[in-house]
Amino acid sequence: MYGHAGNILRVNLTDGTHSITPLPEDLAREYLGGRGFVAKLLWDEVSSGVDPLGPDNKIVAAPGPLTGVFLPGSGKLHFGAKSPATGGYGDSNVGGHISPEIKFAGYDAIIIEGKADKPVYLFIENDTIEVRDAEKYWGKGAIESETMLKHDLGEEFQIATIGPAGENMVYFACISHDFGRQAGRTGVGAVMGSKNLKAIAVRGTKSIPLANPDAVLEVGKAMFEGCFSKPGFEEWTPQGTAGVTDWVNEVGAFPTHNFMTSYFPKHSQINGEQIVNKLKITDKGCYSCPIPCGKYGRAKTPKYDVYVEGPEYETVALIGGNTEMETIEDVAYANYVCDELGLDSISGGNVVGFAMECYENGVITKEQLDGQELRFGSVHDFVWLCNQIATRQGIGDALANGVRYASEKWGKGTERYAIQVKGLEWSGYEGRYAPAMMLSYMTCDVGAHHNRSWAITYDVQAGREQLEGKAAKVIELQHVRPMFDLLCLCRLQWVELGFELDWYPKVFQAVTGEEYTWDDLMKVSERVWNLTRSFWVREIPGFGRSMDYPPARFSEEPIPTGPAEGKYIPMEGLDQLLDDYYRLRGWDLNGIPSTDKLEQLNLGFAEKVVAERRSKGVAN
Amino acid sequence: MRLQAISSNCSGCKVCQMLCSLVHFKENNPKKAALKIAGRFPAPGDYELTVCTQCGVCVDVCPTGAIQEKDGAYVLNREECIGCQACVEACPENAFVVHADETAPIKCDACGECIKYCPRGALVDADGVLQRVAK
Numbered sequence: 001m002y003g004h005a006g007n008i009l010r011v012n013l014t015d016g017t018h019s020i021t022p023l024p025e026d027l028a029r030e031y032l033g034g035r036g037f038v039a040k041l042l043w044d045e046v047s048s049g050v051d052p053l054g055p056d057n058k059i060v061a062a063p064g065p066l067t068g069v070f071l072p073g074s075g076k077l078h079f080g081a082k083s084p085a086t087g088g089y090g091d092s093n094v095g096g097h098i099s100p101e102i103k104f105a106g107y108d109a110i111i112i113e114g115k116a117d118k119p120v121y122l123f124i125e126n127d128t129i130e131v132r133d134a135e136k137y138w139g140k141g142a143i144e145s146e147t148m149l150k151h152d153l154g155e156e157f158q159i160a161t162i163g164p165a166g167e168n169m170v171y172f173a174c175i176s177h178d179f180g181r182q183a184g185r186t187g188v189g190a191v192m193g194s195k196n197l198k199a200i201a202v203r204g205t206k207s208i209p210l211a212n213p214d215a216v217l218e219v220g221k222a223m224f225e226g227c228f229s230k231p232g233f234e235e236w237t238p239q240g241t242a243g244v245t246d247w248v249n250e251v252g253a254f255p256t257h258n259f260m261t262s263y264f265p266k267h268s269q270i271n272g273e274q275i276v277n278k279l280k281i282t283d284k285g286c287y288s289c290p291i292p293c294g295k296y297g298r299a300k301t302p303k304y305d306v307y308v309e310g311p312e313y314e315t316v317a318l319i320g321g322n323t324e325m326e327t328i329e330d331v332a333y334a335n336y337v338c339d340e341l342g343l344d345s346i347s348g349g350n351v352v353g354f355a356m357e358c359y360e361n362g363v364i365t366k367e368q369l370d371g372q373e374l375r376f377g378s379v380h381d382f383v384w385l386c387n388q389i390a391t392r393q394g395i396g397d398a399l400a401n402g403v404r405y406a407s408e409k410w411g412k413g414t415e416r417y418a419i420q421v422k423g424l425e426w427s428g429y430e431g432r433y434a435p436a437m438m439l440s441y442m443t444c445d446v447g448a449h450h451n452r453s454w455a456i457t458y459d460v461q462a463g464r465e466q467l468e469g470k471a472a473k474v475i476e477l478q479h480v481r482p483m484f485d486l487l488c489l490c491r492l493q494w495v496e497l498g499f500e501l502d503w504y505p506k507v508f509q510a511v512t513g514e515e516y517t518w519d520d521l522m523k524v525s526e527r528v529w530n531l532t533r534s535f536w537v538r539e540i541p542g543f544g545r546s547m548d549y550p551p552a553r554f555s556e557e558p559i560p561t562g563p564a565e566g567k568y569i570p571m572e573g574l575d576q577l578l579d580d581y582y583r584l585r586g587w588d589l590n591g592i593p594s595t596d597k598l599e600q601l602n603l604g605f606a607e608k609v610v611a612e613r614r615s616k617g618v619a620n
Numbered sequence: 621m622r623l624q625a626i627s628s629n630c631s632g633c634k635v636c637q638m639l640c641s642l643v644h645f646k647e648n649n650p651k652k653a654a655l656k657i658a659g660r661f662p663a664p665g666d667y668e669l670t671v672c673t674q675c676g677v678c679v680d681v682c683p684t685g686a687i688q689e690k691d692g693a694y695v696l697n698r699e700e701c702i703g704c705q706a707c708v709e710a711c712p713e714n715a716f717v718v719h720a721d722e723t724a725p726i727k728c729d730a731c732g733e734c735i736k737y738c739p740r741g742a743l744v745d746a747d748g749v750l751q752r753v754a755k
Contacts, residue, residue, distance in 0.1 A: 069648050070638040097634075104649065143662055155658055156651075179661035205720060207647035217642045224635070224737050225753050281665045283740065285631035288638065290739035292631035296665045307662040 001028045002211035003065035003512040009107045009129065011122060013195050014055065014114030016131045023108045029514075030602065032524055033064030035485035037109045038080030038091050039531050043606070045111065048538050052084040052187070053169055053194040055115035061102070061160075061200070062109040064488030068100030068208050068287070070220035071507050072227050072499070073490030075099055075287030077177075082539065083186040084194075085171040085347075085402050086423035086447050089535040090186030093485055095286030096178030098158035098202060105204025112197065121149070121199040125157075126206065134198040139164065141340035142176035149201055160200045163342020165390040166193035170400040172347030172425065176339065180294065180309020181286070184344035186424060186446050211513025219510045223503050227290045230497040237283070239272025240293035241313035241492075246271050248317070251460055252564025253430045253437070255322040257376060258353035259419045259553060262430040263562025270320040274328035275311065284309055286490065293492060299332035308336040311345075314450075317428030318349025323356060323382055330379040337383045341390040346449075347402065350425035352385050354403045354418055355395070363412050364395060416552040421448035422536075432554050433564035434459040436470040439577045442548045443474065445532040453477035454495065467573055471580035479525040486524060527601040530593050534606040537592055537613050544590035548578055588614075621692070621732050622746035625655075625669035630742035632659055632667045636734035643733050644726075652719050654728035655743075669742060672715040672728035678707035686724075693730035701725075 004023055011018045031040045038060045050056040060080045067074055077099030083090025102110065105126050112122070116131065119138035123130040137145040142163035149159045159177065166173035166189035173189030174182040183189075192198075210216050227233055236243060248254045249267040256264040268274075275295050285292025296309045311319065311331050319338075320331045338345040352374075358364045359374035366373055374381050388396030398406045403425055407418035419426040424447020431438030436455035441448045453474050462469065480501070484491040487508070493499040505518050516524075536543050549555070555574055558566045569577075582589060586597035592614055598607040637653035645652050656670040676694050679687045686700035687707065696707075701724035708716040708725050717726040734743045735750045745751070 070635070070642055097632075100650075104651070147662060179659075205649070205651050207641070207645075207649035207652070210648055213642060213646040213648070216648065217639075220639075220642075221737065221753075224739070228739070228752065228754055282628065282667065283631040285633045287634055289631070289633050290635070292633065292740070294631075296661070298665065307665050 001025065001065065001512050001514055002209050003069065004028055004033070004108045005103050005106045005206070005208065007107050008109045008111065009124070010111045010113070011129065011131065012114045013112065013116040013120065013131060013197060018129045020127075028065070030524070031528065032486040033067070033108065034062050034076070034078040034093070034488035035080070035091055035482055036524060036528050037062040038078050039089070039528050039535070041109065041111060042080055042082065042089065043531060043535055046082050050082065052082045052087065053190060055195070057082050057191055057194070059112040059188065059191055059195070060109060061112070062488070063099040063103050064486060065512055066508065067488040068103040069210070069511050070216060071223050071288065072290050072493045073286070073288060074488070075289065076485070076488040076490055077102065077183070078485055078488060079175055079183040079188045081188055081191040083424075083446065084169065084190045085187040088422060088447075088539055089532040090188060090446055092174070092183040092185040092188050093488070094160075094175065094177050094181050094183035095490060096158070096181040097287045098160055098177050099488055100287050101158040101202045101204050103204065103208055104206050105202055106206055110200070112195065115194065116196040119196050119198050121201060122197065124200070124202045126204055137161075137198050138167065142342040143179055143340050145199060146176065146179060149199055153201055154203070157201045157203045161342075162189045162192045162198060163340060163390070165342040166190055167198075168390060168392050168400070169193050170343065170389060170392070171402045171405070172344045172351065173342050174344045176342055180284070180296065180339060182339070182344065184346055185449055189342055210511055212510050215510035216507070219503075219507045223507060224290055226503065227493055227497055227499055230499065232497040233291060236496045237291045239276055240295055242272035242275050242295070242311065242316050244313050245316050248429065250563060251456070252433055252559065252562045252567070253456055255317050255426070255428055255430050257324060258322060258357040258417055259426065259430055260357070260417070261561045262432065262559050262564050264321040264324065266326050267321065269326055270316055270328050270331050278328050279332055289490060291492065291497065297332065299329045299336065301329050304333045306333060306336040308332050308339065311335045314428045315345040315349065318346050318353070319382070322349045322353040324376040325379060325382075326377055334379055334382045334386075337386050341386055343386060343390060346427045347425040348386060350419060351389065351399050351403055352382055354406070354414075355385060355399055356381075357417055358410065358414055363410055363414055368395065419448075419551055419553065421550055422547050424448050429456050431550065432559050432569060433464050433567035435464070435467050435569060435573065435577060436474050438550065438554065438569055438574070439470055439474045439581060440477070442550060442574070442578070443478070443581060445529060445536075448550075452481055454481070467576050471577060471584055474581065475584055478529060479522045482528065483521050483525045486521075486528065523601070527603060530598060530601050530603055531606060533593055534598070534603065534610050538609050543613070544592060545578060548591055549574060621730055621750050622674065623671050623728065623730055623732070623735065624744050624746040625671045626742050626744060627667055627669045629740045630657065630667040630669055631740050632657055633739060635737055635739060636743055639733050639737050643731060652717070652722070652726060654717055654726045655715070655734065656717065670713060670715050671743070673713055674728075674730060675712065677710055677712055678716075678727070681706045681710040687727070694727075695729045696724060696727040698724040
């Protein structure tokens with residue numbers, strides 16, 4: 001299939017060998033690329049029951065068939081591995097420029113297996129593949145080591161690194177790239193660290209094979225023109241994703257004080273306008289993006305002076321609202337510290353918020369912390385704790401395994417406010433007055449992440465009390481949005497500009513020469529969704545409905561303040577949402593995909609494994 | 621039309637480079653584009669563009685006369701180029717691009733396509749004739 005570079009690169013870190021093999025045609029046709037390749041390759045290659053941080057886990061990094069091509073937003077890369085944070089299916093995507101670079105070097109997927117006996121980095125320059133010594137970069141910050149590698153190899157190399165958090169296998173360590181972009185979620189950075197892999201450096205000079213270059217030029221131009229003509233092209237871009245901060249507060253969905261409430265009275269001090277006025281140096285976009293959401297800037301006060309990309313909305317929400325930072329400079333500084341340590345700022349803000357509430361409730365005491373405090377609103381305390389976590393010192397060691405682990409270890413009712421699903425910390429939208437958004441988090445296939453189904457706007461449009469109809473919308477979004485991750489495109493042109501979805505089958509055909517209708521693309525997306533669900537069933541004994549619920553705070557505690565005051569979704573409501581969702585998906589009442597559904601999606605190979613689990617009597 | 625770079629507007633997207641390679645080579649390859657983008661991170665935290673100013677210094681050093689003036693731009697005839705790199709060395713802007721698969725270096729012919737599709741207004745026509753396209 002055109003569009004693909006045509007090769008899979010496999011690197012074994014245990015013995016330092018590699019192989020390059022042709023991309024299987026059926027993999028390309030049935031799974032397209034990116035997230036699809038990650039899901040299928042992990043299913044096929046990672047044996048059931050392996051330790052996520054052991055040598056038998058694998059990292060897959062996959063661009064997609066449209067990655068690197070002249071069309072808006074073609075710069076995404078999908079990383080995946082069995083997740084140390086959840087024990088289930090894990091993936092995370094990153095923008096920047098490394099994904100096209102992998103294509104230009106000639107690869108559609110990189111599979112990294114085994115474990116090096118000392119720190120190494122993977123060097124890729126077209127056909128030259130080397131596992132190189134990384135002793136001098138080990139222990140350095142993620143951005144510092146990227147800077148060093150660019151200096152040593154050349155500016156044209158695209159670099160993915162981990163920071164100390166990844167080296168120390170913190171469950172929410174990210175993979176960093178392009179000075180402030182991260183594959184942040186599910187602990188993919190910890191898996192790199194577990195393999196002693198500090199970085200991946202890539203340079204490629206090849207052209208991407210196109211079925212019809214004239215058609216790509218024509219359709220690509222029309223797509224860019226389409227983006228230029230949308231009102232959001234001028235209006236949305238200056239603030240990027242953080243522009244939504246005020247709105248999320250106005251609708252009462254902003255994580256605040258460890259998700260105790262959903263409105264932060266000081267939100268206008270940390271919104272997109274503040275980023276533009278107080279931090280921004282330049283718009284910094286990913287490859288091929290007409291609407292760069294990245295706001296590269298500098299946070300300078302008498303206490304610190306740092307360059308940092310962002311904060312983007314999620315960081316504003318999880319560091320800003322959730323730990324109650326009162327200035328945009330403090331949010332940016334905390335963001336910088338997370339970036340350099342290699343901590344996901346979503347889980348990072350969530351975990352620190354959790355620890356601050358534990359401190360407030362006396363579960364953690366000042367004496368335990370050798371006199372250090374953990375106060376909401378203190379960037380000093382935030383940064384101190386992040387360093388403890390990244391180096392696994394003191395209470396940082398338990399927190400480094402995420403809020404699910406820490407709450408189970410500490411008890412005392414902390415599970416109630418450990419805000420996670422399946423072991424992954426909740427991201428930037430509070431769901432107690434947004435049933436579709438709540439259901440999106442409950443059923444997301446990596447744990448509590450927003451990006452598979454950003455349904456909160458639908459809640460606001462369709463009625464926020466209403467539960468009926470929400471499951472259908474969530475399923476629709478869970479197929480549309482991850483479709484972008486199959487092709488490894490950015491979805492923000494569609495989400496933020498209202499750029500029309502019918503462009504994608506057209507450009508897919510121009511690039512690949514293959515006709516996939518919109519329904520065909522959705523079918524692949526549904527196939528991958530059912531395969532990732534099956535991965536959970538395979539890996540987690542007793543997996544099912546019980547793992548789709550949010551923490552008790554969301555089903556038992558009414559929101560105490562703000563526009564959504566008094567709202568929550570009791571268990572009966574959550575069950576109604578799940579019942580609808582499972583039925584519409586063709587899953588049983590325990591949330592296990594049915595035989596018919598799996599076979600209908602050409603997932604007969606998964607059915608064998610799932611059937612065995614079904615028969616072990618997970619109650620229906 | 622005179623191509624002018626306003627580096628402070630650049631967000632590093634490489635749309636110009638992809639377009640350039642598609643227009644001139646029918647290939648999708650930013651490294652076969654006649655202009656350069658370098659990120660400068662973490663500090664000072666911006667992008668630097670390098671473009672051909674059509675100054676014409678290259679014309680005089682070319683031993684085969686492969687670079688000729690055409691409608692106000694100096695255009696490299698790739699058939700006549702022997703790949704000696706004299707122009708690359710002589711260019712005061714360091715604007716020529718060298719690619720391992722190509723004998724001839726890659727030079728801007730001032731076609732103006734990049735101006736029409738630069739999303740951020742970082743590439744403009746100093747004469748103000750060409751502008752970003754709109755539907």
